Amino acid sequence: MLIVYFSQTGRTQKAAMEVQKLTGAKLVRLQPKITYPTDYEQLIDIAKTEMRQDVRPALANTTIDLADETLIFVGYPTWWYQQPMIINTFFETYDLQHKAIILFSTSASTPVSExxxxxxxxxxxxxxxxxxxxxxxxxxxxxxxxxARQLDLRHNRALGL
Structure with a gap:
């Protein structure tokens, strides 16, 4: 079992670490090859441009071993009602055939369902x-x-995996 996440401010990282604590899963942080700015206004401009232009930011870490994984938690902050484009880069870069995904997101106002x-x-x-x-x-x-799901994720018994 694996947790793959992207975090810009540290909030999603804290969530990923809590999932790790409760499940025992391995933890991998996605990082962009070109670091996003810490200035909020600059970040907004770049992130909105990525979404409008359907950009796939390059990943700094491109050696994630998924071969033995069946269940992957994927975490991200919600930006304008959806995942940051770097999450799309992850899904398009790696062989995820037949993988089960549990998504989690952090947001001040938008639930993951949006x-x-x-x-x-x-x-x-x-x-x-x-x-x-x-x-x-x-x-x-x-x-x-x-x-609530009585998931025994330490042994991949979640949902019959």
Missing amino acids: GLPVIKKVVTAAGAKVIDSFTANSKRNIKKFIE
Whole structure:
């Protein structure tokens, strides 16, 4: 089991680390080859341009071993009701055929469900399947998600995997 995530401000990283704590999954942070600016206004300009132009930012880390993985958590901040374009880069770069994906996102105001139609198309095109999703804005939400499904993720017994 694996957790792959992108975090610009550290909020999604904290969520990913909490998922790791509860599941024992390996953790991989996606990083862009060209670092996003820390200035909020500059970041907005770049991120909106990427979305409008359907850009795929290059990944700095391109050696993620997915061969033995069947279940992958994918985490990201929600930007304008959808995933950052670097998440699309991940799905288009790696062989994700027959992988089960659990999506989680962080956002001040947008639940993960708002962007599901967009990201499900990306996941499906990669040959994977979204099996669940949750908004990961707090440790409580994350724990509730894991416990409510009685997922024994340490042994990939989630949903019969």
